[in-house]
Amino acid sequence: xxxxxxxxxxxxxxxxxxxxxxxxxxxxxxxxxxxxxxxxxxxxxxxxxxxxxxxxxxxxxxxxxxxxxxxxxxxxxxxxxxxxxxxxxxxxxxxxxxxxxxxxxxxxxxxxxxxxxxxxxxxxxxxxxxxxxxxxxxxxxxxxxxxxxxxxxxxxxxxxxxxxxxxxxxxxxxxxxxxxxxxxxxxxxxxxxxxxxxxxxxxxxxxxxxxxxxxxxxxxxxxxxxxxxxxxxxxxxxxxxxxxxxxxxxxxxxxxxxxxxxxxxxxxxxxxxxxxxxxxxxxxxxxxxxxxxxxxxxxxxxxxxxxxxx
Amino acid sequence: xxxxxxxxxxxxxxxxxxxxxxxxxxxxxxxxxxxxxxxxxxxxxxxxxxxxxxxxxxxxxxxxxxxxxxxxxxxxxxxxxxxxxxxxxxxxxxxxxxxxxxxxxxxxxxxxxxxxxxxxxxxxxxxxxxxxxxxxxxxxxxxxxxxxxxxxxxxxxxxxxxxxxxxxxxxxxxxxxxxxxxxxxxxxxxxxxxxxxxxxxxxxxxxxxxxxxxxxxxxxxxxxxxxxxxxxxxxxxxxxxxxxxxxxxxxxxxxxxxxxxxxxxxxxxxxxxxxxxxxxxxxxxxxxxxxxxxxxxxxxxxxxxxxxxxxxxxxxxxxxxxxxxxxxxxxxxxxxxxxxxxxxxxxxxxxxxxxxxxxxxxxxxxxxxxxxxxxxxxxxxxxxxxxxxxxxxxxxxxxxxxxxxxxxxxxxxxxxxxxxxxxxxxxxxxxxxxxxxxxxxxxxxxxxxxxxxxxxxxxxxxxxxxxxxxxxxxxxxxxxxxxxxxxxxxxxxxxxxxxxxxxxxxxxxxxxxxxxxxxxxxxxxxxxxxxxxxxxxxxxxxxxxxxxxxxxxxxxxxxxxxxxxxxxxxxxxxxxxxxxxxxxxxxxxxxxxxxxxxxxxxxxxxxxxxxxx
Numbered sequence: 001x002x003x004x005x006x007x008x009x010x011x012x013x014x015x016x017x018x019x020x021x022x023x024x025x026x027x028x029x030x031x032x033x034x035x036x037x038x039x040x041x042x043x044x045x046x047x048x049x050x051x052x053x054x055x056x057x058x059x060x061x062x063x064x065x066x067x068x069x070x071x072x073x074x075x076x077x078x079x080x081x082x083x084x085x086x087x088x089x090x091x092x093x094x095x096x097x098x099x100x101x102x103x104x105x106x107x108x109x110x111x112x113x114x115x116x117x118x119x120x121x122x123x124x125x126x127x128x129x130x131x132x133x134x135x136x137x138x139x140x141x142x143x144x145x146x147x148x149x150x151x152x153x154x155x156x157x158x159x160x161x162x163x164x165x166x167x168x169x170x171x172x173x174x175x176x177x178x179x180x181x182x183x184x185x186x187x188x189x190x191x192x193x194x195x196x197x198x199x200x201x202x203x204x205x206x207x208x209x210x211x212x213x214x215x216x217x218x219x220x221x222x223x224x225x226x227x228x229x230x231x232x233x234x235x236x237x238x239x240x241x242x243x244x245x246x247x248x249x250x251x252x253x254x255x256x257x258x259x260x261x262x263x264x265x266x267x268x269x270x271x272x273x274x275x276x277x278x279x280x281x282x283x284x285x286x287x288x289x290x291x292x293x294x295x296x297x298x299x300x301x302x303x304x305x306x307x308x309x310x
Numbered sequence: 311x312x313x314x315x316x317x318x319x320x321x322x323x324x325x326x327x328x329x330x331x332x333x334x335x336x337x338x339x340x341x342x343x344x345x346x347x348x349x350x351x352x353x354x355x356x357x358x359x360x361x362x363x364x365x366x367x368x369x370x371x372x373x374x375x376x377x378x379x380x381x382x383x384x385x386x387x388x389x390x391x392x393x394x395x396x397x398x399x400x401x402x403x404x405x406x407x408x409x410x411x412x413x414x415x416x417x418x419x420x421x422x423x424x425x426x427x428x429x430x431x432x433x434x435x436x437x438x439x440x441x442x443x444x445x446x447x448x449x450x451x452x453x454x455x456x457x458x459x460x461x462x463x464x465x466x467x468x469x470x471x472x473x474x475x476x477x478x479x480x481x482x483x484x485x486x487x488x489x490x491x492x493x494x495x496x497x498x499x500x501x502x503x504x505x506x507x508x509x510x511x512x513x514x515x516x517x518x519x520x521x522x523x524x525x526x527x528x529x530x531x532x533x534x535x536x537x538x539x540x541x542x543x544x545x546x547x548x549x550x551x552x553x554x555x556x557x558x559x560x561x562x563x564x565x566x567x568x569x570x571x572x573x574x575x576x577x578x579x580x581x582x583x584x585x586x587x588x589x590x591x592x593x594x595x596x597x598x599x600x601x602x603x604x605x606x607x608x609x610x611x612x613x614x615x616x617x618x619x620x621x622x623x624x625x626x627x628x629x630x631x632x633x634x635x636x637x638x639x640x641x642x643x644x645x646x647x648x649x650x651x652x653x654x655x656x657x658x659x660x661x662x663x664x665x666x667x668x669x670x671x672x673x674x675x676x677x678x679x680x681x682x683x684x685x686x687x688x689x690x691x692x693x694x695x696x697x698x699x700x701x702x703x704x705x706x707x708x709x710x711x712x713x714x715x716x717x718x719x720x721x722x723x724x725x726x727x728x729x730x731x732x733x734x735x736x737x738x739x740x741x742x743x744x745x746x747x748x749x750x751x752x753x754x755x756x757x758x759x760x761x762x763x764x765x766x767x768x769x770x771x772x773x774x775x776x777x778x779x780x781x782x783x784x785x786x787x788x789x790x791x792x793x794x795x796x797x798x799x800x801x802x803x804x805x806x807x808x809x810x811x812x813x814x815x816x817x818x819x820x821x822x823x824x825x826x827x828x829x830x831x832x833x834x835x836x837x838x839x840x841x842x843x844x845x846x847x848x849x850x851x852x853x854x855x856x857x858x859x860x861x862x863x864x865x866x867x868x869x870x871x872x873x874x875x876x877x878x879x880x881x882x883x884x885x886x887x888x889x890x891x892x893x894x895x896x897x898x899x900x901x902x903x904x905x906x907x908x909x910x911x912x913x914x915x916x917x918x919x920x921x922x923x
Contacts, residue, residue, distance in 0.1 A: 197735065
């Protein structure tokens with residue numbers, strides 16, 4: 001796995017590769033095979049990045065050199081690369097590396113869970129709406145429209161008032177934001193399949209409503225759903241950061257990438273850039289990794305590029 | 311010599327990966343001559359035409375050989391130089407004029423633009439006049455209205471007329487027509503072919519026509535070449551090739567075409583009703599890589615014909631069954647289906663049309679009932695009504711004594727295994743993401759016809775064998791199958807449920823002639839083995855007459871004629887039936903009777919008015 005050793009260089013190659021080699025390349029030539037290999041490399045790299053951050057988050061107690069809230073007033077604003085604190089410390093003298101490792105638990109894991117929940121809800125709603133009569137479909141899709149139009153921050157504040165600030169608010173806010181997107185995208189896809197002959201064939205072969213939805217149509221849209229949801233995770237990590245930055249999400253002193261950015265932003269002006277920059281970069285890398293994964297999966301799910309046996 | 315192609319080789323890709331789709335073919339088209347290139351899908355005939363025009367796809371190139379047009383070499387010319395030839399020296403008529411006319415401009419706009427390209431100095435008024443004149447020449451009477459219409463507002467036949475006007479108004483030396491009538495109904499097809507003949511006669515052009523249909527060849531061509539896997543297996547004068555084909559493949563193709571009367575000729579000769587049985591000696595058919603299963607079993611289909619005496623002694627069971635007056639299996643009474651289009655949110659006013667209008671008929675047990683009509687006549691809608699896929703607006707459908715049209719949900723589903731559907735396009739009626747085997751097993755388990763998935767697999771293997779596919783097909787996905795194999799899977803999936811009735815919605819109209827013959831033979835075999843009844847929907851009267859015992863004719867949603875197959879020529883047939891019969895293009899097998907160029911189809915008579923926008 002050369003990828004693990006020098007991720008950045010490979011990452012750039014992986015991103016540039018397919019685009020660069022797309023020109024020309026007739027169907028059966030080696031060029032296409034090579035560009036396929038690069039797409040796979042992109043997926044692998046994204047998976048490696050995501051797995052690494054997930055592992056860090058899960059094993060945070062074992063890996064992190066310090067407790068995330070261990071403040072040391074005597075060690076404030078240590079710069080990047082200080083001995084003992086490789087990534088430096090923040091305004092309370094807490095170790096930034098440890099807080100980044102712990103922060104993955106709230107930021108990344110929560111976003112993953114919330115997006116998974118939205119996908120489940122959204123995709124089911126879309127499938128049902130896509131194969132129902134005008135009334136049920138109208139009810140579902142107009143509700144989705146209202147959710148789209150509703151100001152997210154107000155909704156999040158409402159959740160915070162009812163439940164009190166905390167992780168639950170972040171999860172609910174993400175579900176509130178992500179579900180309408182998933183529903184719309186999947187609904188459009190499902191409608192395309194509604195009139196297809198294979199669905200008509202399934203009816204003539206006696207398939208019932210749910211059997212058509214989940215056994216016939218779902219396999220045909222699952223690829224797009226996964227691709228879309230994966231891309232959404234990246235965006236939702238950024239979104240969860242902003243909810244926490246508002247103060248209604250993760251509460252101090254708990255570590256969270258979004259809170260770290262918002263608190264670090266206050267001290268950038270005094271020249272302590274790393275406090276906000278490092279969590280910002282982490283969010284960027286993880287969000288990018290999820291986007292690459294989404295792009296790559298798109299190819300993997302294409303049935304014409306898959307063979308039952310080669 | 312207008313067009314001279316020598317040793318043409320066209321390859322996709324380069325180097326070791328290159329695939330030869332045209333492999334060293336030579337032919338020529340003389341001035342004023344009509345030359346037909348015949349072949350099945352994948353034979354390379356369209357690529358050959360595209361290379362003459364310099365319109366090959368990006369991944370293909372002319373590897374070697376020469377294409378000379380009126381003395382100029384076309385191979386090696388730049389795109390700019392080639393463009394000079396296109397339009398002025400070569401006109402092109404494509405299969406689908408809706409795709410080749412620009413959807414966002416009026417027809418007049420497109421015609422004037424082409425005229426402007428050829429005669430830049432012509433004033434605007436004269437361009438308009440020239441456009442009107444040419445529309446008149448292609449048989450369009452109300453030219454001003456057509457000039458102001460968008461392509462989607464015209465019927466298929468009208469669009470093809472416009473396309474022919476555009477292609478021929480510069481009076482090119484060569485007109486290339488790639489399957490110009492494949493997308494059209496039989497009656498319109500004949501009109502368009504008459505028009506093409508007339509146009510090349512008045513302009514003095516040569517016509518290079520690409521087709522898969524020997525009827526078209528017989529009707530228009532002076533000379534013919536037969537193409538297979540990138541090579542020409544035979545070429546010569548029409549009479550010679552059609553009457554005495556030298557190559558086994560040509561013979562196989564011609565024998566695979568069902569014609570009016572084939573069936574009764576076979577019956578009289580005491581031969582089983584199968585395609586390809588007229589010449590028992592042709593069973594050479596080497597397997598094509600594309601559809602070897604189809605080819606292979608077509609040879610099998612011919613096998614019973616070899617011992618002629620044996621066939622004569624035992625009349626097949628199915629033939630006997632058709633003679634017996636079976637009790638009605640499906641009774642349709644006064645079926646009506648109204649579709650509503652437009653309405654809120656579509657930007658169009660709400661209106662409705664009757665797709666099926668007061669149709670009553672019955673399908674008897676053991677018979678093949680054929681339903682024929684032009685596109686838009688409501689035949690597919692009727693099939694869906696009879697198959698319980700669409701609710702009726704009014705009327706009743708009774709299946710084996712049970713009121714199908716009154717049943718809903720569970721009751722209807724319980725009845726479904728007894729009547730099964732086979733769709734026109736097998737590939738799209740198969741779920742692309744589910745393996746072929748699972749698609750056969752699922753309904754079996756659903757209806758308790760197989761107690762377990764394992765038992766379902768065994769049954770699936772049985773029906774795959776029944777449609778002559780290897781058991782290995784079980785794990786395949788639909789996109790890995792050829793058209794013929796896909797249609798076999800569609801039939802196998804339906805048969806697995808042991809239905810009484812198969813509703814076949816144009817099951818062979820998307821297939822090559824040899825594949826069509828194989829599927830038709832298979833359907834006739836299966837009917838005898840399994841005691842099935844068929845509702846066979848089609849637009850090709852020759853196919854319908856060959857397969858069906860009784861025939862119904864639909865026009866504009868109404869059933870205008872019902873008769874026994876042998877009464878096709880009886881007096882009292884409806885004008886629609888007679889029009890369909892008149893549009894048949896028989897294959898001239900005798901060397902006599904070169905069809906004289908009558909100009910009957912020159913003006914459009916039966917074409918519907920454009921849809922009001």
